[in-house]
Amino acid sequence: AQSVTQLDSQVPVFEEAPVELRCNYSSSVSVYLFWYVQYPNQGLQLLLKYLSGSTLVKGINGFEAEFNKSQTSFHLRKPSVHISDTAEYFCAVRTGGFKTIFGAGTRLFVKA
């Protein structure tokens, strides 16, 4: 069975600092990987996805993630965060079917 572990429940960071949100997954088969963001009182929005090809994936709002098969990780990064990036971030995995498994989320809090 697949599972997703987000290693940090909360990440406080100062504005304009870099950030990394960590995600590890377990699966015995090939996976598709996703990062979603949930702003307060809004629905989940796709940030980026890895389906195949280049292991470095670029998404919206300046975020990127790198798929590392040997370490079964898909960490999310941004070189310089803004106050507006404060939100909950979810890593998710899907195998060949349609069921998507989400991690518990990481709350990113950007301080001025």
Add this chain to the structure above:
Amino acid sequence: GAGVSQTPSNKVTEKGKYVELRCDPISGHTALYWYRQSLGQGPEFLIYFQGTGAADDSGLPNDRFFAVRPEGSVSTLKIQRTERGDSAVYLCASSLNGVYNEQFFGPGTRLTVL
């Protein structure tokens, strides 16, 4: 264009009652998903529709939960004999088709069972 909408936004009910939660997907999206998000957790898959049929209902926790999509558009999640443990935010998402298409999420319905 209009996104995924869910009604009601909030529902408070008493233990043992029946509730219905509605999802209006984006027009033209054939795939529809229901998830449940408990406090402090990520969304948990419940059921997936392709058109009118439930292609995967393996996430429904028990037979009190049922979902329909009779015309391949609007979907209703039905919960019988609600329990306090059913309290959560119920999310609906739709996508054009298939595994590779992005899922667009609605704002959710917050269900509180007293």
